Amino acid sequence: MVFKYKAIEASGKETEGIIDAPSKDLAILALQRRNLIIVSVAEEDEKPFFERNFSLFERVSLKDVVIISRQISTLFEAQVSAVKAFRLLGGESENLLLREKLSQIADDVQAGVPISGALGKHPDIFSAFYVNMVRAGEESGKLNETFLFLADYLDRSYELTVKTRNALIYPVFVVVTFIAVMVLMLTLVIPKLSAILVESGQDIPFYTKIVVGMSQFLIDYGIFFLVILVVAGLYLWRLRGSEGGRLYFDSLKLSIPYVSDLYRKLYLSRIADNMDTMLGSGISMLRAVEITASVVDNRVYENLLRDVQELVKGGSAVSDAFSRYPVHIPAIMVQMVKVGEETGELGFILKTLAKFYRREVENAVDTLVGLIEPVLIVLLGLGVGLLLTSVLVPIYNIAGGI
Numbered sequence: 001m002v003f004k005y006k007a008i009e010a011s012g013k014e015t016e017g018i019i020d021a022p023s024k025d026l027a028i029l030a031l032q033r034r035n036l037i038i039v040s041v042a043e044e045d046e047k048p049f050f051e052r053n054f055s056l057f058e059r060v061s062l063k064d065v066v067i068i069s070r071q072i073s074t075l076f077e078a079q080v081s082a083v084k085a086f087r088l089l090g091g092e093s094e095n096l097l098l099r100e101k102l103s104q105i106a107d108d109v110q111a112g113v114p115i116s117g118a119l120g121k122h123p124d125i126f127s128a129f130y131v132n133m134v135r136a137g138e139e140s141g142k143l144n145e146t147f148l149f150l151a152d153y154l155d156r157s158y159e160l161t162v163k164t165r166n167a168l169i170y171p172v173f174v175v176v177t178f179i180a181v182m183v184l185m186l187t188l189v190i191p192k193l194s195a196i197l198v199e200s201g202q203d204i205p206f207y208t209k210i211v212v213g214m215s216q217f218l219i220d221y222g223i224f225f226l227v228i229l230v231v232a233g234l235y236l237w238r239l240r241g242s243e244g245g246r247l248y249f250d251s252l253k254l255s256i257p258y259v260s261d262l263y264r265k266l267y268l269s270r271i272a273d274n275m276d277t278m279l280g281s282g283i284s285m286l287r288a289v290e291i292t293a294s295v296v297d298n299r300v301y302e303n304l305l306r307d308v309q310e311l312v313k314g315g316s317a318v319s320d321a322f323s324r325y326p327v328h329i330p331a332i333m334v335q336m337v338k339v340g341e342e343t344g345e346l347g348f349i350l351k352t353l354a355k356f357y358r359r360e361v362e363n364a365v366d367t368l369v370g371l372i373e374p375v376l377i378v379l380l381g382l383g384v385g386l387l388l389t390s391v392l393v394p395i396y397n398i399a400g401g402i
Contacts, residue, residue, distance in 0.1 A: 003027040003043055007036035014039075025111055060098045060125045062158045068098070069151035076144035083110045101125055114138060129274060129295045136281040146281060153277050160269065160358055167365040174376040178383060183218065185387055190215040193391045200398045211390045247299040254300055254328070262364045267301050268333060269357035276350035286312055304328055317341055 003024060006016045015036070019027050024041060031038055068089060075085040083106050090102030101122050108118035116135035119126040130150060137146025194212045197204055204212070218225070239245035253263045271292055278288040289312060293305035304325050311321040319338035322329045333353060340349030 003041050005031060005041045006039040007031060008039065009037075010035050060095060060101070062154060062161075064095060064098055065125065065130075066151050066154045066158060068102075069147045069154065073144045073147035073151060076147065082106075082115055098125070115143070127295050129278070129291050132283060132287065132291055133278065133281055136278075136283050140282060149277065149281070153273065156273065156358070157270065160266065160361060163362065163365055167369050170369065171372045171376060174380060178376075178380045181380075181384060182387065183222075185384070186211075186215040186218050187222065190387075190391060191219065193395065197391070197394050197398070205390070205394060208390045208394055211387060243299075247303075250299040253298070258368070262361065262368065263298075264328065265357045265360045265364060267296055267298050268329075269354055269361055270296055271301065271305070272333075272350045272357060273354035276347055276354055279347045279350065285318060289318070301328065318346075 004016070004018050005027070006014065008014055019030060024043065027041055028038060031041070071089055072085055075088070076082075080088070086102050086106035086109065090099045090106060093099040093102060105115075105118040105122070108121065109115055114135070116131050116138055119134055120131040123131075133146055133150055134143070137143040140146075190211060194215065197208070197212075240249055254260045274292040274295060275285075275288045278291060279285065283291075286309065289305055289309045293302045293309065296302055296305065307324075308318065308321040311324075312318060317338070319334050319341055322337060323334045336349050336353060337346065340346035
C-alpha cells in the first residue's frame, strides 16, 4: 500500500513524500525511524478511476470462497506464511473485490491481528460460521486441516443449494415463456383474426368473445396493467428486505405443498452439517447452535434455533429442545440426536443425518423436475392450442359457409 505523508525533519524543515508499507501503522513506524515528526499520513490510491470503482460491481460468490479455502489449505500445508499466502492469492485473483479483501486481510495479519479476526472484518464474504471454524483451527494448531474442512463443507453446501435453485429455474422459464407467448398472441395475432370475424357479420361463439375481450383489454389497458405489476414487484422486493417480510416469505416456503418438504429437508441438512462440522472442530454445542442459527438462511429455523440455544443454556439436552418443535424437526432427527447424546457419538449421528437429508433433497429435486417438466409442457401446449382454436374454428366456419 502507498501512503502520502507530510512530516518535519530534525532541522525543522517541512517535507512530504510517499512511502510503501503494508499498513498505515507500519508506515508511521517507518517514518519515525527516520527521525521525522509526522504531520499527516494518508493512503494514496494510485488506481485509475474506472478501476477503483469497478470493484463496486463485483461480488464474491460461495464458489470463490471454496476455491480460496482449498488454496489456503494447500499453501499452509507447504509451510507458506499466512501473510504471504493471502498476498499471493490476492495478487492472482481476477475478482477485484476479492483481491482487495485478501490484501486487507494480509495487512491485518502482518500487523498482528489473528487470521480469524482479520476474516471477521469481512462478514459479507466470510460468515460467522467460517470465522469461528478458523478460530478453532488457530486454537488447535490445525489451520491447514480447518481450511480443507471448510472447503469440503462449503462445496457440499454450494452443490446442494445450486441443485435446488436450478430445479426451480426450468419451471420459471417455462411459465415466463408461456405468458410471453400468450401476450404476444393476444396483442398481435388475435386482433387481426378478430377483425375478420367482425367483418363476416356471423355470430361469434361465447368462448371466442372471451378471448377477443382479453385481447382488447391488453391493447387498451396493458400499459397500466404492466405498471401495476412493476409497482407490486417493487413492493414485494422491499417487503422481502424487511424483518417481517423475510419471516413471512420464509414461512411461505415451509407451507407450500411438496415444495415445503424440499425446503425443510434442505434446512435440516444444513443444520446437521453445520453442527457436525463445528463440533468436530472443538466448538461447544451452545456456540454451534448459535452460529448455525445465523447461517441457516431461514427466519423460521433461525428463531427455532435461538429458542433451542436458550433451552440448552438452561440445561436441556439438544434432543429435548428439538422435540418441542415437531412441525419443523421430525421425530427421526430427535431420536437420532438423543441416541448420539447418550452414546457420546453425536458428531457421527449428525454427519449421518446430514448425508441422509442431503440425499433426500437430491431425490426430491430429481422427482420435482421429473414431474414439472411434462406437466408444464402439456399446459403450455393446451393454453396456446385453446387460444388458437377459439379464433380459428369460427374462421373455418366462415370459410365453409362461403
